[in-house]
Amino acid sequence: xxxxxxxxxDEAELASLLEYNLTRQGYLxxxxxxxxxxxxELENWKPDLILLDVMLPDSDGFELCRAIRQSAVLARxxxxxxxxxxxxxxxxxxxxxxxxxxxxxxFSPRELVARVKAHLRRIERDQEPVPTEIGPFRLxxxxxxxxxxDRELSLTSTEFKLMxxxxxxxxxxxxxxxxxxxxxxxxRFVTPRTxxxxxxxxxxxxxxxxxxxxxxxxxxxxxxxxxxxx
Numbered sequence: 001x002x003x004x005x006x007x008x009x010d011e012a013e014l015a016s017l018l019e020y021n022l023t024r025q026g027y028l029x030x031x032x033x034x035x036x037x038x039x040x041e042l043e044n045w046k047p048d049l050i051l052l053d054v055m056l057p058d059s060d061g062f063e064l065c066r067a068i069r070q071s072a073v074l075a076r077x078x079x080x081x082x083x084x085x086x087x088x089x090x091x092x093x094x095x096x097x098x099x100x101x102x103x104x105x106x107f108s109p110r111e112l113v114a115r116v117k118a119h120l121r122r123i124e125r126d127q128e129p130v131p132t133e134i135g136p137f138r139l140x141x142x143x144x145x146x147x148x149x150d151r152e153l154s155l156t157s158t159e160f161k162l163m164x165x166x167x168x169x170x171x172x173x174x175x176x177x178x179x180x181x182x183x184x185x186x187x188r189f190v191t192p193r194t195x196x197x198x199x200x201x202x203x204x205x206x207x208x209x210x211x212x213x214x215x216x217x218x219x220x221x222x223x224x225x226x227x228x229x230x
Contacts, residue, residue, distance in 0.1 A: 003120055004028045006047035008038060008064070009082060010057050014105075018051065021109040022116070033057065038064060043073045049119055050074075051112075052099075054083035054090070062097055069098040069156060076144060078119045078157045082107075095190075095197050098156040102190075118185065123157060132167060135228070137206075139167045153205050158183070162198050166216065166226035175223040199224055 005027045009015040015031045022029040030045060032038050034056030042050065050068065054061040061081060068074045080101040081094045091102045101115055123144070132139040138147040146153045146163050155163060162183050174182070176192035184190060203210040219225050 002026055002028045003048040004030070004045065005116065006030050006032060006042055006045065006050045008032045008034050008042075008050060008056070008061070009053045010034050010055075011053070014082075017109060018112065021113055025113055025117075027116075034059075034061075034064070039067050039071065039074075042068065043071055046073060047077060048123075049078045049080065049116055051080050051082055051116075054081055054085060054094070062093060065094070065097050065099055069154075075154065076157055076160070078123065080112075080115060080119065092193065092197055095158075095194055096201065100156065100158045119157070122161060122185070134167050134170055137167055139164060148206055155202075155205075159198055159201055162195075163202055166202075166224075170226050171228045173219040173222060173225040179223065195224075 005022050007015050007018050007022075007029055009018065009031065010033045019029040019031055030047070032041055034053060036058050038056075052061045052065060056064065061083070065079055065081075068077065068079060078100040079098065080103065081099045082103055082105065083090065083094075084105045094102050100119060103112060103115070132141070136149045138150075140146075141164060144160055146155060146160065146167070153163070162179070165179070165183050176195040179195050180190065180192065184194075199216060200210070203213050203216055206215055207213045215227050217225050217227055
């Protein structure tokens with residue numbers, strides 16, 4: 001079955017260009033203008049990935065992304081921001097509120113399609129891995145869920161991938177560049193700062209004292225290590 005891509009973009013010419021390129025690759029694309037009711041339309045259609053413009057008619061993409069991450073239907077759906085704003089603070093904000101990717105206009109439709117493919121490829125599972133238990137943590141990679149003391153963590157797609165990697169490699173220190181390579185892969189387009197943003201968000205969910213972490217610790221001058229939680 002073809003993957004479904006939602007294009008939340010009020011620039012008609014750009015939206016049509018994206019729809020054309022995605023359709024050529026075999027995807028089902030739906031254009032939404034970002035007006036009121038967009039969240040409900042997304043929940044009804046249940047896309048596999050959302051392309052989301054930051055500047056929307058009735059609000060902004062950041063606000064809609066927050067609502068997407070609070071939706072029981074869409075919480076784990078990858079979100080790729082499209083924007084004319086290239087400031088680092090905007091890129092960081094987009095990632096902090098749950099975005100998985102960030103592309104600055106103008107961009108190549110060919111590159112965008114490549115990133116869409118990369119995100120969809122990462123969430124597909126050819127095998128059925130069994131749950132992994134590390135101390136109080138339980139990872140169910142098939143269902144893409146992580147539990148801490150039987151409490152399910154609320155993770156974005158990228159946060160899940162990072163948490164999955166740490167749980168599968170406890171006790172070993174990784175530099176920010178290594179984490180970018182392992183988690184973001186060959187299509188990486190982000191900076192080491194992105195790793196810090198996602199680590200902070202994970203700590204807020206798994207640590208009793210995020211500023212004094214027990215599990216996800218900092219290796220000064222190098223990167224991070226997930227401590228053996230047994």
